[in-house]
Amino acid sequence: MTYNRTALLEIAQSAATTDHGQLINNLHAMETTGTKVRTWGYHARKLRVWLQDGAKDTTPFTVIADGNSKLGTLPCFSTLPAVTCPGAGDCLNWCYSFKAWRAPAAYMRQAQNTILLQSDHGRDKIAAEFCKLPHGSKFRLYVDGDFNSVQTLRFWMDTIKTRPDIVHVGDAAGLVPFGYSKSWLEFLELDAAGYEWPTNYFLNISSGSLHGDDIKERMLALPIARGEFVGVKVDHKHISSGAYRGPDNPGNKAYRRDVLIALSEKFGKSRKRFACPGNCGQCMPDGRVACADAAMVGVMIGVAAH
Secondary structure, three states: OOHHHHHHHHHHHHHHOOOOOHHHHHHHHOOOOOOOEEEEHHHHHHHHHHHHOOOOOOOOOOOOOOOOOOOOOOOOOOOOOOOOOOEHHHHOOOOOHHHHHHOHHHHHHHHHHHHHHOOOOHHHHHHHHOOOOOOEEEEEEEOOOOOHHHHHHHHHHHHHHOOOOOOOOOOOOOEEEEEEEEHHHHHHHHHOOOOOOOOEEEEEEEEEEOOOOHHHHHHHOOOOEEEEEEEEEEHHHHHOOHHHHHOOOOOOOOOOOOOOOHHHHHHHOOOOOEOOOOOOOOOOHHHHOOOHOHHHHHOOOEEEEO
């Protein structure tokens, strides 16, 4: 049994509310299709049982994932896309996060994390898992999903500041969390309240927001902002061939060249620009990550919109 995006989005909307009655019904309906290992029904049952038990025991899915084929072994945190993205605009037309919904376990982990963020107990669980990350980790905050509220944003920024090995951004010897966001109004509201931002968090201002350039410029002025991360259109051959997935894939050099050309055509040749090769940890020497590196502050990073 498979589910299309429309059906999964409807279920995601039920997970994004604090009344989980409809979500439980949706998960139970999935179970009726069968609970064979690794199926939708199998993973739906795990989430439903945990939820009906009060969502307070051991989580059925890891809170912080170990990465994927694109991220490598980079630890990361995600929630359900779209329903947790208050600043999403036309990015919803090409959001790669929906591709993760082909994997039932990934979808259910996103749902679980969306639920955890809704309660003090759940947020404590997330913070505890974050604090287990080893010294020297890179950590990507939100591969999928976004800061759905000022409360969630404050929670994450406060949590990042609790690490005993907090360092200045770009220092490879310490924990360097980084991420991407279109929740610009939430950031600006927290900043206007006089919030003191963590010194080891790098924010990439990603394209596709529903907000205008005036809001974007205010975001770029925040002390945590590294710079823009922009999706551009390139020849579809780079997507169909898998060239965009990393430097080890044939055609990646030509793909990156076309990304740079697209950035120049759209924003001008005077802008400092960099083409994301597609695999975190393979874009700079010594395993450095461009989106989390002090040397890349102010540089526009481009990637194919796919």
